[in-house]
Amino acid sequence: MKLFVSGDAVARALGADELAAGLASDAASRGFTVVRPGSRGLCSAEPLVEVETAAGRVAYGPVFEEDLASLRPVLFDGGEHPKRLGKLEDHPFLKKQTRLTFERCGLSDPGSLADYRSHGGLVGLAKASEMTPSAIVEFVTQSGLRGRGGAGFPAGIKWKTTLEAPGARKFVVCNADEGDSGTFADRMLMEGDPFLLIEGMLITARAIGAGRGYIYLRSEYPDAIRVLGHALDIARAEKLLGPSFDIELRIGAGSYVCGEETALLESIEGRRGQVRAKPPLPAHHGLFGCPTAVNNVLTLAAVPYILANGAEAYARHGLGRSRGTMPIQLAGNLKNTGLFEAPFGMSLGELVHEIGGGSASGRPIRSVQVGGPLGAYFPPALFDTPFDYEAFSQRGGLIGHGGVVAFDDTVDMLKQARFAMEFCAVESCGKCTPCRIGSVRGVETIDRIAAGDRRNENLTVLTDLCETLKYGSLCALGGFVPYPVMSALEHFKEDFQSPRPAASRAAKRNP
Amino acid sequence: MPITKPFDLAEAESIIRKHASVEGPLLPILHELQAHFGYIAAEAVPIVASVLNLTRAEVHGVISFYHDFRTSAPGAKVVKLCLAEACQARGVHEARTRLESTLSVKMGETAADGSVALAPVYCLGLCGNGPAALVEGRAYADLNHRGFDRCVKAVKS
Ligand SMILES: Cc1cc2nc3c(=O)[nH]c(=O)nc-3n(C[C@H](O)[C@H](O)[C@H](O)COP(=O)(O)O)c2cc1C
Numbered sequence: 246m247k248l249f250v251s252g253d254a255v256a257r258a259l260g261a262d263e264l265a266a267g268l269a270s271d272a273a274s275r276g277f278t279v280v281r282p283g284s285r286g287l288c289s290a291e292p293l294v295e296v297e298t299a300a301g302r303v304a305y306g307p308v309f310e311e312d313l314a315s316l317r318p319v320l321f322d323g324g325e326h327p328k329r330l331g332k333l334e335d336h337p338f339l340k341k342q343t344r345l346t347f348e349r350c351g352l353s354d355p356g357s358l359a360d361y362r363s364h365g366g367l368v369g370l371a372k373a374s375e376m377t378p379s380a381i382v383e384f385v386t387q388s389g390l391r392g393r394g395g396a397g398f399p400a401g402i403k404w405k406t407t408l409e410a411p412g413a414r415k416f417v418v419c420n421a422d423e424g425d426s427g428t429f430a431d432r433m434l435m436e437g438d439p440f441l442l443i444e445g446m447l448i449t450a451r452a453i454g455a456g457r458g459y460i461y462l463r464s465e466y467p468d469a470i471r472v473l474g475h476a477l478d479i480a481r482a483e484k485l486l487g488p489s490f491d492i493e494l495r496i497g498a499g500s501y502v503c504g505e506e507t508a509l510l511e512s513i514e515g516r517r518g519q520v521r522a523k524p525p526l527p528a529h530h531g532l533f534g535c536p537t538a539v540n541n542v543l544t545l546a547a548v549p550y551i552l553a554n555g556a557e558a559y560a561r562h563g564l565g566r567s568r569g570t571m572p573i574q575l576a577g578n579l580k581n582t583g584l585f586e587a588p589f590g591m592s593l594g595e596l597v598h599e600i601g602g603g604s605a606s607g608r609p610i611r612s613v614q615v616g617g618p619l620g621a622y623f624p625p626a627l628f629d630t631p632f633d634y635e636a637f638s639q640r641g642g643l644i645g646h647g648g649v650v651a652f653d654d655t656v657d658m659l660k661q662a663r664f665a666m667e668f669c670a671v672e673s674c675g676k677c678t679p680c681r682i683g684s685v686r687g688v689e690t691i692d693r694i695a696a697g698d699r700r701n702e703n704l705t706v707l708t709d710l711c712e713t714l715k716y717g718s719l720c721a722l723g724g725f726v727p728y729p730v731m732s733a734l735e736h737f738k739e740d741f742q743s744p745r746p747a748a749s750r751a752a753k754r755n756p
Numbered sequence: 757m758p759i760t761k762p763f764d765l766a767e768a769e770s771i772i773r774k775h776a777s778v779e780g781p782l783l784p785i786l787h788e789l790q791a792h793f794g795y796i797a798a799e800a801v802p803i804v805a806s807v808l809n810l811t812r813a814e815v816h817g818v819i820s821f822y823h824d825f826r827t828s829a830p831g832a833k834v835v836k837l838c839l840a841e842a843c844q845a846r847g848v849h850e851a852r853t854r855l856e857s858t859l860s861v862k863m864g865e866t867a868a869d870g871s872v873a874l875a876p877v878y879c880l881g882l883c884g885n886g887p888a889a890l891v892e893g894r895a896y897a898d899l900n901h902r903g904f905d906r907c908v909k910a911v912k913s
Pocket residue numbers: 391392393394395396397398400420421422423424425501502503504505506507539540541542544545720721722
């Protein structure tokens with residue numbers, strides 16, 4: 246029998262290692278093996294402990310060291326306890342999900358390839374190895390899978406271009422830079438089901454004819470680096486990786502813009518992470534000048550399911566041109582935070598109120614930023630927007646990598662707009678003047694508005710600046726920072742007026 | 757990682773040569789130099805440049821581009837507090853104020869006694885459980901509640 250003590254970074258950050266240590270001798274004396282799986286996705290219930298019983302896995306959470314004394318006598322039989330959550334499959338947060346990519350995360354042992362196999366892993370790869378590269382590409386095109394890194398570009402089309410590009414050497418590069426605030430799906434997947442990503446990359450390599458793969462993983466994720474590194478070692482030892490295709494793990498160095506695919510390639514090559522002008526596309530002229538498919542972790546991790554279950558099985562979920570499921574990340578001031586994988590199409594309000602349970606602080610939710618630091622802020626009036634690429638874009642927003650960050654009514658939206666500009670200034674790669682200089686001007690202009698200095702003129706200056714950024718930027722860092730700024734201005738005008746009630750509300754909370 | 761070692765030419769060279777044969781070796785080299793010595797010493801730059809056939813300016817340009825790389829010894833413990841949106845929504849301002857006063861250090865600075873440096877970071881992927889921080893590469897969450905004392909203990913231990 247097994248005792249599962251979550252090994253996800255969230256759980257460890259809240260003391261799960263101490264829990265595992267504290268339960269080790271009890272587990273041993275009762276014949277239980279302690280396993281450290283990834284997260285089952287309910288971050289607000291971490292650290293999570295699950296015990297195998299005759300009736301299935303019984304969960305407890307959040308469990309802290311002070312719970313151990315009362316938990317020990319009942320835990321191994323799945324007995325009653327204030328922290329008992331029962332079977333997680335029946336928990337509303339999980340019950341409403343459709344888990345295709347995260348089907349195994351939190352259930353299997355991320356340190357065991359055998360366990361990955363016994364949970365249905367490597368079936369997609371076996372199918373792919375009997376298919377021609379172009380048949381795999383066609384299959385993925387049929388599934389409707391779009392890139393999950395933010396831009397939503399069809400994966401099949403990118404692969405086709407890479408496959409058809411002439412070149413003796415080709416690469417598959419996994420973008421694991423996940424820099425967007427409010428997102429953690431890549432991290433959770435790499436910690437919870439690393440072999441799925443490896444399998445996805447193996448299939449991609451076969452589809453495009455790549456002999457080598459790279460995973461560019463941000464340095465801010467020490468747990469993911471450790472777990473994935475270990476999984477790569479195992480995959481090599483078990484000959485899944487080897488001379489015909491190997492994967493190298495590369496660690497980022499704290500630069501947000503290196504998540505942009507061409508900056509990322511520059512970074513792997515050993516240069517400053519400056520964005521390259523496109524064309525040429527990476528598919529033609531990518532890493533070390535060779536045809537390269539750059540894909541997000543979740544894009545690559547969706548591929549084994551598609552191969553194993555068929556393009557139609559994936560495509561039948563979703564809405565319009567957004568096919569399949571999206572691992573949505575509920576973050577910020579919500580009661581139930583975590584990873585929620587669902588078909589496209591659920592409304593933002595449903596996500597925030599029904600799934601997320603409303604704010605953690607108990608105050609009304611006033612604003613939700615979707616899609617990371619370059620995503621728009623939506624007011625409750627737009628909560629009927631369905632979660633899908635096109636619907637968000639029609640309303641002046643984007644879904645990006647699927648992060649949903651909720652703020653309660655103590656938020657000062659002028660401050661949020663200022664932060665967006667400041668972040669752009671800090672992270673700009675410096676290539677375009679509007680982004681490098683304009684973002685600094687943006688911060689100064691917002692400061693003047695806050696101070697009540699020629700408010701109307703400065704609001705016009707800010708709007709003009711955003712126009713310049715939108716049209717004069719090479720990449721989406723400068724090009725999209727108008728989303729958070731202008732949405733704050735449009736939907737939360739009162740925070741830019743004088744007097745600023747938001748400032749005094751926020752001051753109460755954030756001295 | 758808290759160790760900062762005096763620069764040693766032979767050690768630096770062996771780190772640089774170890775990675776020199778991979779394609780795109782510069783970031784792996786800089787990471788290991790920093791992990792080994794605590795920071796990237798000025799003396800290392802010409803050696804990296806000559807082994808990789810780059811100019812010193814190029815190497816320096818890369819070091820200065822990336823937020824992670826530092827060119828002088830940090831505090832004995834480095835605390836990176838996430839200041840990004842999801843942690844803002846969960847009240848990182850309070851956590852920051854408390855951390856600054858408890859550790860006697862300002863954001864972006866090293867404490868006068870050299871015991872700790874506090875630096876900003878933008879998202880640690882713990883966005884549903886923030887505010888969050890890394891202390892010497894180990895994550896701490898829920899810093900406005902139970903996580904605060906755990907985090908401070910890790911700094912002071
Ligand atoms: C400033 C900036 C940051 C980005 N950060 C990421 C990132 O962290 N992860 C990611 O997968 N894509 C990121 N992207 C998008 C990538 O450029 C690229 O579209 C993506 O890696 C393609 O993979 P996909 O088609 O599978 O989504 C970023 C783009 C920009 C402009």
